[in-house]
Amino acid sequence: MKKLLALVVVIALVASTFWAVAVAFDRTEDEPAPSPSDPSDSTSATAEPTDSSAPSPELESFYSQELDWEECEGDLECATLTVPLDYADAEGETIEVALLKVPARGDRQGSLVVNPGGPGAPGTDYAAAASRVFREPLLRAFDIIGFDPRGTGESAPIDCLTDEQLDAYLASDPNPDTAAEEEAYAEIVQEFGQGCAERSGDAVNHVSTIEAARDMDVLRAALGESTLTYLGASYGTKLGATYAELFPDKVGRLVLDGAVDVSLDNRQLGIEQAAGFETALRSYIQNCIDTAETCFLGDSVDEGLATIDELLVQIEADPLPADDDRELQIGNAFYGIVTPLYNRDYWFLLSAALRSALDGSGTALMELADIYASRGPEGYTDNSSEAIFAINCLDDPSSVGFDEVDDELVADFEEASPTFGSIFAWSLTGCSGSQGTTTEAPIEIRAEGAAPILVVGTTRDPATPLKWAEALAEQLETGVLLRRDGDGHTAYNSGNECIDTAIESYLLEGDVPADPTDC
Template identity: 40%
Template sequence: MPNRLSKRAAAVSAAAVLVSSLLTGCASGFVDGELSSQKLIWNNCPAPSASEGGGTAPSPLPNGGRWQCATMKAPLNWDDPTSGTIDIALIRVKASGPPSERIGSLIFNFGGPGGSGVTALPAFAQDYETLRTRYDLVSFDPRGVGRSAGVKCEDDQRLDAFFQQDETPDNAAELTAFLNSTKQFSSACQKHSGRVLPYVRTTDAARDMDLLRQVLGDKKLQYFGISYGTELGGVYAHLFPKNVGRAVLDGVVDPTQDPEQSALGQAKGFQLALDNYARDCTSKSTGCPVGRTPQDVENRIVALLKRLDAKPIPGIFPRRLTQTAATNGIAQALYSKDFWGYLTEGLQRAYAGDGEVLMVLSDALNGRDENGQYSNLIPANVAINCADEKPRYTPADVKAKLPEFRAASPVFGDFLAWGMLSCTGWPVAGAANHPNVSAPGAPPILVIGNTGDPATPYEGAKRMADALGKGVGVEVTYKGQGHGAYDSRNKCVQSVVNGYLLNGKVPAAGTVCT
């Protein structure tokens, strides 16, 4: 998400991991004696909560697979497990194949951070039907998300104003308003969720995941992580290398970058995706309705955003489409090539003074439904990122970096640069500059990079594979568009992943799918 609430590589230093590992070791008797032996009670799933995004209870899969939900107890503070517990919301659908061929549970994290796995897994489950032949498909709301001690900050009305504000200040007054809004948001998070904010780090979620492995009765963790889920998987492999079974990391976060480097990488990634969209649109024989050439498409978008900065247009009544909302909407449409048609329609209508389509896209990015109700996607995203990331930037830092960000992306550069202030003034200190994912002793882990990925640029896949260690990270390249690779339905990618997860066939490092 290319704004102050963007997905950036979280931060876990080697020192922090070492200390936490030692403390976890001291607490293992408690976990082994009590929490790891807990029995899960699986029942029919309720409708998702408001914090999970609302909606109706998940329907059975076409072949009759029935969704079941349960709650797992985990320590609030893994460094002191006796200080209390929190509930971790779980969902599963059992394997469809013969019991004799069942491997175990395949645990998913779909990214964010802040995304509800309890709602995401049913939404995408049909993409993983082949994997379900040998696995129970399992996901969860990570701590701080949804029904797992979900972080709450501002109410829906205040969030509407928060997402409408000018996030690219041009003068002292706009900067003051922007900083005040950030401070107000952080204070609201502390007021409503102060108890949980120190304990939503990625290392905490990784420990929850190992507890889940034990509670499910699996000797090894079989894992499929997407976007931020790749970071969670890498951190898990670092903490528990001997417990890793078969793991796939798809849409890979660069674990070597600090928040500034990650934001700059996203600026380049979203600009690349926009350039690819513009080339595709203008190459069609029917003509592109939003520009004659790729450069013309970009110039018109830049001009639109400039006009909206001065004068928003009608969006979804009573809200108006601001520069911020339009930028969010454009970014949302770049996550998948399937959305490019919506981007064309949204731009056409915005040029004619109608901001409805771009606002619908912006709302989707921010977790707002058509009734004006927000999930806790963004509060959780901020809380997890700020608990992980040590750097705290100043307006002077941003101003110094603006030329570099603008050079990377005339459309998204300012937006992502000012987004570096999202953790400034946060009530909890961040852990480190970037996560530690070194995992000597772990088995081969598939690391899949998409050359056209806007949110997790392709270069991060090689860096993740290298950081995991020799013989651990196995890089696979998909020459495509959009965020991630497996869900593109590319037959080569799916064949490689299915062969690995179902049959243990490790592809050759450097395998390329087109």
Template identity: 45%
Template sequence: MHTRHSSPGSPAPSPSGPGPRNHRRHRRRAGTLGTLLAVAALLASACTAGGSTHSGSPVAEAALAALPQSTPAALAPYYGQKLTWRDCGVPGFQCATLRAPLDYAKPEAGDTRLAVTRKKATGPGKRLGSLLVNPGGPGGAAIGYLQQYAGIGYPAEVRARYDMVAVDPRGVAGSDPVECLDGKEMDAYTQTDFTPDDEKETGELVDAYKRFAEGCGADAAGLLRHVSTAEAARDMDVLRAAVGDDKLTYVGASYGTFLGATYAGLFPDRVGRLVLDGAMDPSLPARRMNLDQTAGFETAFQAFAKDCVGQRDCPLGTKASEVGGNLKAFFEKLDAKPVPTGDADGRELGESLATTGVIAAMYDEGAWAQLRDGLSSAMRENDGAGLLVLSDSYYERDADGRYTNLMFANAAVNCVDLPAAFSTPDEVRRSLPAFEKASPVFGEGLAWATLNCAYWPVAATGEPRRIEAKGAAPIVVVGTTRDPATPYRWAQALSRQLTSSRLLTYDGDGHTAYGRGSTCIDATINAYLVRGTPPTRDKRCA
């Protein structure tokens, strides 16, 4: 599961397709939906500094000596490498390139190059080491996130004591990115009808998934086999050594919690202070994860519906109980007849793009007013421009029709991490009642969205598993009660699995909790990061 969706028009998180996703913005501080990651890929391209490894050097030998005896000697050059930091072209930041083995089982077979950035601790106070941050996805550009938000948006007391560090995971943005379709092809893909009404439309959806998968595999078949979360977590340990830290200090949001929990499971003795915000449950198979997420989006939508009817002019009705039915009816109208948007490339607002726009706004209640305006324009004035803006923010499409590689990396990681939720259209059809029960508005589309990994060019290498990380230092797991993309029950489940976990609950809306405006949440996490004081078990904040 992870944070978003790579399927046509369907933007929810799912391990078989795309999944959770906090990444791009840390709520209210980021402005318009999608702003941060929209520029992330541009910034990542500035990080081209080289790193070096020194096989057989005293540094490499010392690095190997510090690893478990089972560690292959071929990993010594990676753990012993010295990063060469250079100016990024972004004030206050330095960049470097980290080398990691493409295949950890065969480290002698070749490298992958990972883009890294840092902002050095500002002081005052003693430097505590490096704080690695990951905004989610999978596929979120961590470098763009750090340079545009976290490097200045994290609390001053945290930035004073830590070097703020980010690495684009393998296959993402500046790190040997997976590429699948060009802009025009992605435009067509995102407009595919993902609620097929007959065999013809079902065939068109399957063809779209196949073209997407074939595009991803055309030039990167070898890379696609090695973009798993487990391999990305191993890369984090190589980075930990390269920046000179004995233990990893880390804040991961959404899919970043799965990455952090995986690291803890692999290296429990190297866990420093870990915060997992908007937690995922690694023990779930893809189908269950998608079904849970569908229910999560329904929970968020019901909160939006209640808020909408409380406003002066809600376009979806005057009673919360009628909002869902009215929105569903509007989607059906768009399925039959899209509305104009004024888009320079001629795109109209059909059911797929409209649904994506609505789901995008569910990630942050700060976008609800924008969603109401977009719905009002589309439903009353036959103008779909507002919802198209929300949809484009979700897919990270810029005004020139270019997409970041977010959706490509999202599918690549999800499809290798877990076996596909469904193998055939018939399996999806049999599951539609369960998905539509979980969400009458979004269930059908999100069920079909999980079919994309059925056609992936490489087989999944991961599987559902509990992560206990026995022996790890205290790990703070954060859950939001009405989180759409990572349902609160996942945070509860992960907290039960991790033997050293402390569950921190945010009673609120939106995706993730840290930096959302809760003084209680922020103060609790800051105390843990700066003073090493974990919260009491099962602490709750509003």
């Protein structure tokens, strides 16, 4: 899930945060990447014969379309896929889905479709970062295919707020504790939902996960693949599982890394995700104590949590100055703290940012918050903070009323997470302003008859707790569980050779590990 969205609004499940941090803060020189194979090699695939047959006659023209790949960024190739805006009216309006391909570097085996999570993160950016995200065995064997799911990136993007409004939204207090703060909170949540409807029109009704999964099957056919080979991270696991339910006979090899329990309601998802971030924060503080002669946060985990809590109280009362004449407000500070928790390798960034904040500067925490929100010096680089709201609220419009966030509800969340619990409790109100209405009926995900699906979880994953992967593997008829013992969000290419070998052997050779396998 790259994003929890605004923790303020609604739960998000994103892997893309950590690779965005990697790209932005990589302090080492890049090694020259091997040149892609000749384009002629890419077309002489060893993949199975094409199956472009459509599930219904009115979709035939979409399934039989040919992609017009053109060089777009160096050795990368771009194209667009045409799909119906509304699959219930396939002969009506259409939209274009943006695609990006990283050609295979060696003997091409086929196409690997990838999704980084969110929902809302552009998959084209994920594929463009393939040399950092994926290891050489996959880069050599597969064309890495990223797509911006409908409503995101360059695929009929959802728009809800101006940049100035979005700045204010992300800076606002995610944990209102006075009547005035609650009124301001309710106003900004309502403004967000109304803005999506006013600025995006009918598109806001057609960005559901089910519709994005239908788009993936059109993409599979257009790529010339008889079955889908896919690696989805975080929310991308929900997208992949949805695909498997809708098209079980088209499931080839699916890796669902950082899995989401698709059976949970928003309340239970929120409680368990809050607990995950609490575990990650405690692990970060314990690591500080274990590795530093004197941890700047304190001599115990409880002292460290108290130091961070006191800092946040101070920032809420008196925002810190940041570069470019900006102020680090309480909402920004929460995102700045959450972002490095996605990946243990970037805990050093959190330490640097907290030290700086304790010394009176909000610049470093603001930089981390900006990465989380995809905000650059000139404004937002994608619409992920808006798309996540529209997609999540269309998938599940249920919402707690603002007056229902009472002491009992907050207490339940704070039992799971003393640090983040109340924020997640308030996030249950996030879809109160949503005005989208889907034409897709809800589905129960079992994927009966599908080929084996690899479901991956990490013991101390802050955003998608291990129990979610365990549950999804049970829910899928052919789910196979792979568990990583470690910190951070998602498991692949995180330094665990056992995990990486198992995933690569499955994708490349079809070797299905024992269920479960612990690494």
